Amino acid sequence: MKIADIGGEFAFIRRVAREYRDPAIVRGAGDDCAAIDHPPSRLLLLTTDMMVENTHFTRDWFTPRQIGRKLMEVNVSDIVSMGGVPRHAVISLAMPPDTTIEFMDELYRGLYESAEAHGVALVGGDTTRGRELTLNLALTGEVEPELVRYRSGALPGDCICVTGTLGKNEAGLRLLMAGKPGYTQGFLEPRARRADEGRVIARYAHAMIDVSDGLASEVRHICEQSGAGAIIECDAIPISAETRDAAAAVGSDPSAYALYGGEDFELVFTAERGAIDTLRSVFQDFTIVGEILSPDGGIRLRKGERLVELDQGFDHFAKT
Amino acid sequence: MKIADIGGEFAFIRRVAREYRDPAIVRGAGDDCAAIDHPPSRLLLLTTDMMVENTHFTRDWFTPRQIGRKLMEVNVSDIVSMGGVPRHAVISLAMPPDTTIEFMDELYRGLYESAEAHGVALVGGDTTRGRELTLNLALTGEVEPELVRYRSGALPGDCICVTGTLGKNEAGLRLLMAGKPGYTQGFLEPRARRADEGRVIARYAHAMIDVSDGLASEVRHICEQSGAGAIIECDAIPISAETRDAAAAVGSDPSAYALYGGEDFELVFTAERGAIDTLRSVFQDFTIVGEILSPDGGIRLRKGERLVELDQGFDHFAKT
Numbered sequence: 001m002k003i004a005d006i007g008g009e010f011a012f013i014r015r016v017a018r019e020y021r022d023p024a025i026v027r028g029a030g031d032d033c034a035a036i037d038h039p040p041s042r043l044l045l046l047t048t049d050m051m052v053e054n055t056h057f058t059r060d061w062f063t064p065r066q067i068g069r070k071l072m073e074v075n076v077s078d079i080v081s082m083g084g085v086p087r088h089a090v091i092s093l094a095m096p097p098d099t100t101i102e103f104m105d106e107l108y109r110g111l112y113e114s115a116e117a118h119g120v121a122l123v124g125g126d127t128t129r130g131r132e133l134t135l136n137l138a139l140t141g142e143v144e145p146e147l148v149r150y151r152s153g154a155l156p157g158d159c160i161c162v163t164g165t166l167g168k169n170e171a172g173l174r175l176l177m178a179g180k181p182g183y184t185q186g187f188l189e190p191r192a193r194r195a196d197e198g199r200v201i202a203r204y205a206h207a208m209i210d211v212s213d214g215l216a217s218e219v220r221h222i223c224e225q226s227g228a229g230a231i232i233e234c235d236a237i238p239i240s241a242e243t244r245d246a247a248a249a250v251g252s253d254p255s256a257y258a259l260y261g262g263e264d265f266e267l268v269f270t271a272e273r274g275a276i277d278t279l280r281s282v283f284q285d286f287t288i289v290g291e292i293l294s295p296d297g298g299i300r301l302r303k304g305e306r307l308v309e310l311d312q313g314f315d316h317f318a319k320t
Numbered sequence: 321m322k323i324a325d326i327g328g329e330f331a332f333i334r335r336v337a338r339e340y341r342d343p344a345i346v347r348g349a350g351d352d353c354a355a356i357d358h359p360p361s362r363l364l365l366l367t368t369d370m371m372v373e374n375t376h377f378t379r380d381w382f383t384p385r386q387i388g389r390k391l392m393e394v395n396v397s398d399i400v401s402m403g404g405v406p407r408h409a410v411i412s413l414a415m416p417p418d419t420t421i422e423f424m425d426e427l428y429r430g431l432y433e434s435a436e437a438h439g440v441a442l443v444g445g446d447t448t449r450g451r452e453l454t455l456n457l458a459l460t461g462e463v464e465p466e467l468v469r470y471r472s473g474a475l476p477g478d479c480i481c482v483t484g485t486l487g488k489n490e491a492g493l494r495l496l497m498a499g500k501p502g503y504t505q506g507f508l509e510p511r512a513r514r515a516d517e518g519r520v521i522a523r524y525a526h527a528m529i530d531v532s533d534g535l536a537s538e539v540r541h542i543c544e545q546s547g548a549g550a551i552i553e554c555d556a557i558p559i560s561a562e563t564r565d566a567a568a569a570v571g572s573d574p575s576a577y578a579l580y581g582g583e584d585f586e587l588v589f590t591a592e593r594g595a596i597d598t599l600r601s602v603f604q605d606f607t608i609v610g611e612i613l614s615p616d617g618g619i620r621l622r623k624g625e626r627l628v629e630l631d632q633g634f635d636h637f638a639k640t
Contacts, residue, residue: 027470031470032401033401036365044358046408151352152351
């Protein structure tokens with residue numbers, strides 16, 4: 001059934017909109033804007049991410065539910081990486097005219113599942129037509145001024161740490177491209193870290209960022225904005241057995257997936273060694289992968305005996 | 321010159337990003353999120369609007385500067401129609417690979433011109449690839465809890481008023497479609513009302529909305545959400561001489577442009593007759609076009625001797 005068959009744009013919005021009992025929502029979907037009661041002692045965080053069919057997903061690989069989930073996770077990850085709590089979102093959709101209501105119902109099912117898991121309320125949006133399915137989410141968050149963490153806070157001597165494992169997104173993509181079986185969830189169902197995890201880390205971290213373009217790119221961002229150098233120990237990068245198997249299956253190096261791959265949505269943070277020991281007593285799922293240096297130390301990767309420049313990560317418009 | 325030629329996505333972002341001296345911006349573009357110091361006694365407003373090439377604009381008709389302007393005006397209008405002051409925006413862009421940097425520079429020129437005129441700061445965004453140029457803006461605003469105006473506040477006996485003139489957007493579109501000369505600025509360069517105008521009106525209004533889908537659709541929204549009826553006097557609808565000329569040139573009825581046309585971004589508001597007289601002493605650019613009735617009065621249009629149902633406005637997915 002097409003969107004037009006249920007009565008068009010306004011009928012579609014009524015169908016997918018939800019009521020929330022969040023007392024902060026003074027006015028949700030259905031007016032010109034959402035109106036939110038923002039808590040006085042918290043910074044407002046604001047982020048946005050767009051997903052375009054055939055650039056970020058294809059319908060051959062992704063179920064609509066996975067597309068909806070990913071849209072939410074991508075944005076939540078940005079809030080979590082600042083030490084924040086994700087709160088309220090507005091969605092924009094450009095849909096091809098042949099989009100079915102069944103497809104959109106499933107997409108919204110995924111979106112709401114992920115929103116609920118992270119405590120996010122959808123408070124409005126915009127629905128229109130386009131040749132390609134294009135989704136945009138803008139998401140707010142809240143954070144105490146003393147807990148907000150930027151890319152710019154890293155200090156020489158800090159350990160560089162990453163949560164979970166890296167490379168799983170790229171591994172899944174490569175398996176799908178090669179048409180080989182294996183673990184593809186890291187690509188099809190990426191998960192942002194939970195806000196409570198990000199906030200425990202934020203208490204001990206100097207700088208924090210999420211992994212959207214690979215570890216190399218994120219470490220470079222931290223170094224550039226902190227005015228620092230860094231060394232990454234390639235052998236220390238946490239890579240799961242599934243990711244290693246996938247890399248073996250398609251004949252590539254799993255550490256390249258971790259360094260230059262895509263949206264793993266793990267957190268990269270820097271902290272003093274002493275703080276890290278304290279953090280470890282309350283949160284264990286992270287690994288030390290390197291160290292922040294003074295700026296003249298450069299930004300390098302140690303791989304076995306070799307010390308090389310840490311290349312830049314993925315760039316949508318880079319020349320190849 | 322292509323985006324790739326200047327060094328890709330990150331180089332493009334550095335090129336277009338601006339620094340602001342707004343003390344509320346604790347962190348602007350360049351981190352995972354923007355971090356904003358939101359004033360404690362104001363509601364946070366949040367809106368988003370997407371513009372897709374060939375749905376909302378074509379490069380044949382619009383200059384890139386006009387596209388950038390429109391993206392900002394569309395969103396500002398939503399904040400203004402709630403009685404708010406627009407504040408901080410994040411932009412998402414999907415660009416075809418052949419997009420030139422000259423085109424994007426012009427688009428950003430328009431975007432920044434309009435942002436500056438309305439006091440908006442651009443604090444971040446997301447840049448990616450797509451087959452069609454697709455733009456999304458998410459915009460925050462601030463409003464005193466006692467000044468926020470919804471669609472739902474209209475009371476029977478209220479006058480229904482509109483600012484400026486209506487139909488100019490549709491008139492411009494029709495002239496361009498017919499390839500005829502005339503006034504097309506209402507379509508190519510729509511302008512949101514200024515926040516100070518919206519806020520003066522808000523002091524006296526019970527309900528307010530902006531004109532995005534034509535007067536008929538906006539009055540219907542107010543009636544549905546206020547649990548009220550309405551009568552619109554067709555002859556009272558303010559239509560400019562330019563719009564009348566355009567309608568005459570393409571052989572159509574200019575009041576249809578006003579009622580069922582598109583994005584005029586004027587304000588529709590309802591207020592008691594006494595309040596309207598007081599408002600008129602400080603703001604004059606509005607016209608009374610009808611009256612709010614009890615719900616059993618229906619939602620009607622008086623056109624000469626005839627009383628007809630007020631049809632719904634434009635709907636992107638309506639069957640025709």
